[in-house]
Amino acid sequence: MSEGAVKKEEKPRKFQAIRGTRDLLPPETALWNRVEQTAHTVFGTFGFGEIRSPIFEWTELFARSIGAGTDVVSKEMYVLGLQHDNPTDRDLAHRRETLMFMVVSSSDKSTIDMFTLQTRKFCSDYEAALGKELVYADIGTKVALEYLKDSISYLVEDLLAQTRAGDWQERFDRTVALCKQYLELVEPTIALRPESTASVCRAYIEHGMNSLPQPVKLYYLGPMFRRERPQKGRYRQFYQIGAEVLGGSDAPAIDAEVIEMVMTFFDRLDLQGVQLDINSIGDRNCRPKYIELLRAELLKVKDQLGPDSQRRIETNPLRVLDSKLESEQGIIATLPRIADHLCEDCATHYAAVKHQLKMRGVFFRENWRLVRGLDYYMRTTFEITAQGLGSQNAVCGGGRYDGLVELLGGPPTKGIGFAIGEDRLILSLQESGKAPAQQGRDVYIAWMGERAHATAIRAAKVLRKAGFSVELPPVEQKFGKALGQADKLGAKHALILGDNEVSEGLWTLKTLADGSQAKYTEPDLLEHLRKTM
Numbered sequence: 095m096s097e098g099a100v101k102k103e104e105k106p107r108k109f110q111a112i113r114g115t116r117d118l119l120p121p122e123t124a125l126w127n128r129v130e131q132t133a134h135t136v137f138g139t140f141g142f143g144e145i146r147s148p149i150f151e152w153t154e155l156f157a158r159s160i161g162a163g164t165d166v167v168s169k170e171m172y173v174l175g176l177q178h179d180n181p182t183d184r185d186l187a188h189r190r191e192t193l194m195f196m197v198v199s200s201s202d203k204s205t206i207d208m209f210t211l212q213t214r215k216f217c218s219d220y221e222a223a224l225g226k227e228l229v230y231a232d233i234g235t236k237v238a239l240e241y242l243k244d245s246i247s248y249l250v251e252d253l254l255a256q257t258r259a260g261d262w263q264e265r266f267d268r269t270v271a272l273c274k275q276y277l278e279l280v281e282p283t284i285a286l287r288p289e290s291t292a293s294v295c296r297a298y299i300e301h302g303m304n305s306l307p308q309p310v311k312l313y314y315l316g317p318m319f320r321r322e323r324p325q326k327g328r329y330r331q332f333y334q335i336g337a338e339v340l341g342g343s344d345a346p347a348i349d350a351e352v353i354e355m356v357m358t359f360f361d362r363l364d365l366q367g368v369q370l371d372i373n374s375i376g377d378r379n380c381r382p383k384y385i386e387l388l389r390a391e392l393l394k395v396k397d398q399l400g401p402d403s404q405r406r407i408e409t410n411p412l413r414v415l416d417s418k419l420e421s422e423q424g425i426i427a428t429l430p431r432i433a434d435h436l437c438e439d440c441a442t443h444y445a446a447v448k449h450q451l452k453m454r455g456v457f458f459r460e461n462w463r464l465v466r467g468l469d470y471y472m473r474t475t476f477e478i479t480a481q482g483l484g485s486q487n488a489v490c491g492g493g494r495y496d497g498l499v500e501l502l503g504g505p506p507t508k509g510i511g512f513a514i515g516e517d518r519l520i521l522s523l524q525e526s527g528k529a530p531a532q533q534g535r536d537v538y539i540a541w542m543g544e545r546a547h548a549t550a551i552r553a554a555k556v557l558r559k560a561g562f563s564v565e566l567p568p569v570e571q572k573f574g575k576a577l578g579q580a581d582k583l584g585a586k587h588a589l590i591l592g593d594n595e596v597s598e599g600l601w602t603l604k605t606l607a608d609g610s611q612a613k614y615t616e617p618d619l620l621e622h623l624r625k626t627m
């Protein structure tokens with residue numbers, strides 16, 4: 095730049111919250127606090143204690159619990175950079191990070207070529223580096239490399255067979271999910287938690303909670319992360335309030351009590367239009383047989399189904415029951431129902447859960463199409479919807495997951511729980527007018543003069559200690575302006591302190607709603623405010 099030239103002023107970038115995330119602001123946060131306080135209270139009365147677990151965990155924990163092939167794990171998880179400390183491997187670590195990023199972010203066709211190239215290069219580099227010196231991880235690494243190669247061939251083959259359009263996306267997603275799982279063998283990564291059940295089970299094992307009196311009843315509140323398409327009621331950082339019962343028996347009364355607890359919580363909040371749907375999805379004895387039956391029936395009507403459902407016949411026929419496609423509803427209604435194919439144990443358990451719910455006065459609707467999107471469920475599943483939420487109307491989802499703790503390396507353990515979408519709960523409360531109005535101040539202190547300032551500071555202290563919300567302006571204001579400000583802030587009273595008040599020891603209190611005012615000594619003022627508010 096030549097001397098004297100005026101450098102064009104660059105406007106500083108204006109930052110905005112990242113898509114799918116948002117700020118929660120007052121007065122709305124008051125409602126969030128009320129909801130959370132109610133959860134602490136209600137869950138406490140059912141004997142639950144709070145657990146606070148980290149917001150990130152090993153990626154594999156989620157892959158193993160929720161299922162590597164589920165949407166949550168294969169498409170929506172935020173996988174963070176490597177946790178690699180060995181400087182000699184830094185380069186490889188960097189490549190792997192790039193690859194992981196691509197794997198996680200590629201779900202459209204245009205990135206497949208790039209993904210394939212990167213994966214190939216990664217494989218050959220890694221192999222060359224490890225070829226000389228195979229370390230303890232060699233078995234895992236070899237498996238991973240072999241697998242990656244297979245996956246690439248699979249993808250390439252798919253790309254070549256373009257004629258089978260409509261098929262590639264599902265296969266690609268499945269391959270990516272498996273690649274991710276195998277990459278974990280090479281080196282573990284961490285992920286932002288998409289839910290908390292896996293973390294609670296990990297903590298149960300890690301802290302030997304199986305030696306505590308069973309069952310262990312825990313609840314949690316906090317942010318979860320899923321890279322979903324944002325819309326009303328669906329965010330990428332969202333909040334859950336959840337509870338889990340681990341250990342002890344799988345008595346149907348436990349299922350019913352957990353459901354009763356969440357319904358009590360909703361009732362306490364006066365949530366409107368609450369609808370509880372329940373189902374039993376069987377266990378490892380009866381579900382596989384039902385799935386085969388369902389698959390066979392679906393194959394008979396395959397041409398009448400849309401491409402998504404056609405694909406799911408192979409990958410996960412249960413999810414066809416989830417379909418919202420108008421044209422498929424008639425066909426789905428004719429499909430075999432799991433309730434008619436439960437094994438004796440599951441059928442007995444389901445009947446007892448329903449009986450227990452009735453004993454507790456909990457109204458429910460049986461919904462044989464209620465299959466949940468996470469792999470760990472068995473037997474009881476449930477979902478709760480509420481009003482005012484549009485298409486994302488599920489405000490709570492849960493179910494039984496016996497065997498999950500074992501899958502994570504713990505002892506055989508029964509488990510059941512739920513998670514409430516707090517964002518949706520709040521939305522529904524707001525839509526039905528349950529949100530608190532902006533909270534005004536109780537007292538605005540209008541002061542003038544140095545002596546009055548000292549008295550005002552003391553008055554603020556006394557009033558706050560007594561529990562009143564007080565606004566003490568930091569600089570002197572003319573009384574007219576101060577009263578205007580008090581009005582804008584929605585204050586109920588203005589405490590007027592000038593030279594006269596200080597000399598007399600009598601404070602003037604103006605009630606803003608009717609303009610009336612009177613003088614009080616300090617103790618009388620407190621007494622008066624306590625009575626009127």
Ligand code: HAM
Pocket residue numbers: 288289290291320322327328329330332333334336337338488489490491492493494495510511512513514515516517518
């Ligand atoms: P989930 O059905 O994946 O289950 O999520 C539970 C609830 O979290 C949903 O019903 C919904 O209200 C809310 N939710 C999920 N994703 C989003 C999002 N992107 N934006 C806003 N809200 C969302 C679970 O997470 C299981 N861990 C529940 C469980 C606990 N099962 C047994 N124990």
